[in-house]
Amino acid sequence: MQPRRNIGGAGLTLLSYAVEVCVENGAKTMALALPEKFNVALIQMSCGSEPADNLAKAIDRIADAARQGAHVVCLPELFQTQYFCQREDAVLFDLAEPIPGEASRTLGEAARKNKVVLIASLFEKRAPGLYHNTAAVFESDGSLRGLYRKMHIPDDPLYYEKFYFTPGDLGFRAFDTSAGKLGTLVCWDQWYPEGARLTALQGASILFYPTAIGWHPDEKAEFGAAQHDAWRTIQRAHAIANGVYVAVVNRVGLETGNIRGNSAPGKGLEFWGGSFFCDPFGRVLAEGSYDKEEILVGEVDLKHLEDTRRNWPFLRDRRIDSYAPITSRMLDGK
Amino acid sequence: MQPRRNIGGAGLTLLSYAVEVCVENGAKTMALALPEKFNVALIQMSCGSEPADNLAKAIDRIADAARQGAHVVCLPELFQTQYFCQREDAVLFDLAEPIPGEASRTLGEAARKNKVVLIASLFEKRAPGLYHNTAAVFESDGSLRGLYRKMHIPDDPLYYEKFYFTPGDLGFRAFDTSAGKLGTLVCWDQWYPEGARLTALQGASILFYPTAIGWHPDEKAEFGAAQHDAWRTIQRAHAIANGVYVAVVNRVGLETGNIRGNSAPGKGLEFWGGSFFCDPFGRVLAEGSYDKEEILVGEVDLKHLEDTRRNWPFLRDRRIDSYAPITSRMLDGK
Numbered sequence: 001m002q003p004r005r006n007i008g009g010a011g012l013t014l015l016s017y018a019v020e021v022c023v024e025n026g027a028k029t030m031a032l033a034l035p036e037k038f039n040v041a042l043i044q045m046s047c048g049s050e051p052a053d054n055l056a057k058a059i060d061r062i063a064d065a066a067r068q069g070a071h072v073v074c075l076p077e078l079f080q081t082q083y084f085c086q087r088e089d090a091v092l093f094d095l096a097e098p099i100p101g102e103a104s105r106t107l108g109e110a111a112r113k114n115k116v117v118l119i120a121s122l123f124e125k126r127a128p129g130l131y132h133n134t135a136a137v138f139e140s141d142g143s144l145r146g147l148y149r150k151m152h153i154p155d156d157p158l159y160y161e162k163f164y165f166t167p168g169d170l171g172f173r174a175f176d177t178s179a180g181k182l183g184t185l186v187c188w189d190q191w192y193p194e195g196a197r198l199t200a201l202q203g204a205s206i207l208f209y210p211t212a213i214g215w216h217p218d219e220k221a222e223f224g225a226a227q228h229d230a231w232r233t234i235q236r237a238h239a240i241a242n243g244v245y246v247a248v249v250n251r252v253g254l255e256t257g258n259i260r261g262n263s264a265p266g267k268g269l270e271f272w273g274g275s276f277f278c279d280p281f282g283r284v285l286a287e288g289s290y291d292k293e294e295i296l297v298g299e300v301d302l303k304h305l306e307d308t309r310r311n312w313p314f315l316r317d318r319r320i321d322s323y324a325p326i327t328s329r330m331l332d333g334k
Numbered sequence: 335m336q337p338r339r340n341i342g343g344a345g346l347t348l349l350s351y352a353v354e355v356c357v358e359n360g361a362k363t364m365a366l367a368l369p370e371k372f373n374v375a376l377i378q379m380s381c382g383s384e385p386a387d388n389l390a391k392a393i394d395r396i397a398d399a400a401r402q403g404a405h406v407v408c409l410p411e412l413f414q415t416q417y418f419c420q421r422e423d424a425v426l427f428d429l430a431e432p433i434p435g436e437a438s439r440t441l442g443e444a445a446r447k448n449k450v451v452l453i454a455s456l457f458e459k460r461a462p463g464l465y466h467n468t469a470a471v472f473e474s475d476g477s478l479r480g481l482y483r484k485m486h487i488p489d490d491p492l493y494y495e496k497f498y499f500t501p502g503d504l505g506f507r508a509f510d511t512s513a514g515k516l517g518t519l520v521c522w523d524q525w526y527p528e529g530a531r532l533t534a535l536q537g538a539s540i541l542f543y544p545t546a547i548g549w550h551p552d553e554k555a556e557f558g559a560a561q562h563d564a565w566r567t568i569q570r571a572h573a574i575a576n577g578v579y580v581a582v583v584n585r586v587g588l589e590t591g592n593i594r595g596n597s598a599p600g601k602g603l604e605f606w607g608g609s610f611f612c613d614p615f616g617r618v619l620a621e622g623s624y625d626k627e628e629i630l631v632g633e634v635d636l637k638h639l640e641d642t643r644r645n646w647p648f649l650r651d652r653r654i655d656s657y658a659p660i661t662s663r664m665l666d667g668k
Contacts, residue, residue: 152651171656191648193527193575194657201665230574230616230646237571240564241527282564312564314525317486320661322505323528327654331535 034180036303040072040206040245041065041116042296043079044275044288046253049260051080051095055103058120059110061295066114068297071140072179073111074119076251076275077187077210078133081123083271086257086264088163095259096125099136100144112142117177119184121210123164124149133165135184135210137175148173150186151195158216158269161188174202180302183207183244190231190248194326196238206245206300207238213250214271228272236282243280243309245300250275252291280308368514370637374406374540374579375399375450376630377413378609378622380587383594385414385429389437392454393444395629400448402631405474406513407445408453410585410609411521411544412467415457417605420591420598422497429593430459433470434478446476451511453518455544457498458483467499469518469544471509482507484520485529492550492603495522508536514636517541517578524565524582528660530572540579540634541572547584548605562606570616577614577643579634584609586625614642 043061047054058075065073078084080103084092097103099122111118117140124134124147133150149168153161172195174183183204189195190209199207213231215224239246252273256263275288277298286296309315325331377395381388392409399407412418414437418426431437433456445452451474458468458481467484483502487495506529508517517538523529524543533541547565549558573580586607590597609622611632620630643649659665 151653151656154651156645156647167653188651191575191646192652193531193571194652194660197527198657198659198665201659201662203664203666226615226617233567233616234571234574237527237568240568241525281560282567283560311490312525313490315664317488317522318526318528318663319485319501320663322485323532323661324658325532325535326528326660327657328535329652329654330537330649331532332537 034178035071037299037301038071038179039069039297039299040074040247040277041068041070042247042249042275042277042286042288042298043073043075044250044252044273044292044294044296045076045079046293047079047082047251047255049082049258051259054080055106059106062110062116062118063114065295065297066116068295070116070297072117072119072177072182074208074210074247074249075121076249077121077212078123079121079251082255082258083212083251083269084257084259085160085164086158086255086266086269088160092164092259093125093131096123096131098125099134099147104136104144107136108138108142108144111138111140115140117145117179117182119182119208119210121186130166131164132168133161133186135186135208137177137182137184140178145175145177146173148184148186150189152188152192154188158264158266172198172202174199174204179300180205185209187211187213190235190238193238193241196242200242200244204244205302205305206247207242209235209246209248211248211250212271214255214269217254217267217270220270228274232274232276236278236284239278239280240282241314243305243312243314245277245279245298245305247277247298248275250288252293280305281312368512369405371633371635372405372513373403373631373633374408374581374611375402375404376581376583376609376611376620376622376632377407377409378584378586378607378626378628378630379410379413380627381413381416381585381589383416383592385593388414389440393440396444396448396450396452399629399631400450402629404450404631406451406453406511406516408542408544408581408583409455410583411455411546412457413455413585416589416592417546417585417603418591418593419494419498420492420589420600420603422494426498426593427459427465430457430465432459433468433481438470438478441470442472442476442478445472445474449474451479451513451516453516453542453544455520464500465498466502467495467520469520469542471511471516471518474512479509479511480507482518482520484523486522486526488522492598492600506532506536508533508538513634514539519543521545521547524569524572527572527575530576534576534578538578539636539639540581541576543569543580543582545582545584546605548603551588551601551604554604562608566608566610570612570618573612573614574616575648577639577646577648579611579613579632579639581611581632582609584622586627614639615646
């Protein structure tokens, strides 16, 4: 009942890639060994009214993160704009782009230039009238490794996402990268243990949650602390239940959904920052402020992950013979 | 994104049962309306070497809880003995009893006498060589409402449960009682989001976790805080994910598994208490100490549960079309 080895500091680690010779079916192939340790960077940023400025800022921050030793970088949800879902306006579908497209090419180029794996949240135009909230994963050579389309779509006052985003149809995903298997989920997914489980079972060492969550100014005094705490708690629990690292990347700042001078009415949303990185036992190793732009860097250590799971062997005892009813809406016989 | 109504204090509430006349298929029947609010009591207790003494103590505490206004009472896991799973010894199967049996009759009588619904964890002898770790639910008239047999069975140093307990074959369960639907799970189940989900989906307003968890004395200084925090965090997360109350009932005290003078060698386990009761947004409303016997009383308020779920509508957006692979051991194609 004990993880016997403690986590070291989240300091910088030089990545060493040993080139191995593999013999498969008699043919010699060269394979790149995956790192046992690597650094991830969480870009907590604010988003202004000009999409091009936000993209340029993100590109700068990716370079900053690489200079700080990051091998994997994650940006917040829909970082190219203020959070436009504060109003329902069909004109705003113009913000979406196909993938590949101009933004994805710029981001891929930033990944290549800085030699980082990059997870970037994009408003994807898939077909006329068909849009997704999508996390794109870029390899460190600039290639697009794949897409995850947000599976759980919220709809709450000022978070009118069901208007914009068709629920994902690619399922839950972990991607093979030069940093090993990385899991991608997006914001509202963070409230669903099923999403974390199905991503972790694919072998992800870490789950990334690009996020846009904040307080309604009128409610913050009464409910703000409990809301933030519930959000932090449930995501730490995904780390614990699955024995994986978790990286949550939120935006900061008060926004009214201002896109080139056109805002939603009302008091807006105060995005609460608080991006964090926790280990496979839910220990928070790095955590951002509520109100400042920051780059958090943390270390993923596969030896620590292995050690945690050996001492708390939750995956060993899952009752997979009994979980099938989880595909029910309610178990009420109706 | 906001539970707009705050929880009141966990004060005592008089239960009022209105007798309603229901007309069903033309026949008039009398039905007891379920309470909108009720109090639950969590009995945090230490367990000595004499089983009869532990049972007598539990019976006293049930009466105490009833005097404090409890309508539902939950005892810790296997409260009749010290935690015997610290050693593997076939003689200890003698501690098990059939249900119904002597202990269950005594407990049912205590439920009736104190007019409480009672959740009691028992070492169940089902057949020669077939034993379970079972939560028995007694109605306030003393009748046995049903059994939940612990589904996830641990096996770790000093927690040799796989030797004693056959994994449950009744699935996850919520029971109809005079306090409405109550969910029962046991200890190691607390690390599995699937168990919480499958119990909550049956309509439980509250999940009970009778528990026996503690520190290895040699590890407490280095890992104790993280272990306790992970345990508390994941169970709060079950409340949040499912919009249900959660009641965790642990034992306290250092034990060597002493049963009538026969102990396991070694330093034993320090059971960490810390029983707690939290609301459907994971807010801890009552919490026990690490080292003292206590009775915690908290209020379940169905209006608050409804309100929490309306404002954080997680159940609305579950992607039940995509969860089927959760019945896999790993999603590794092997």
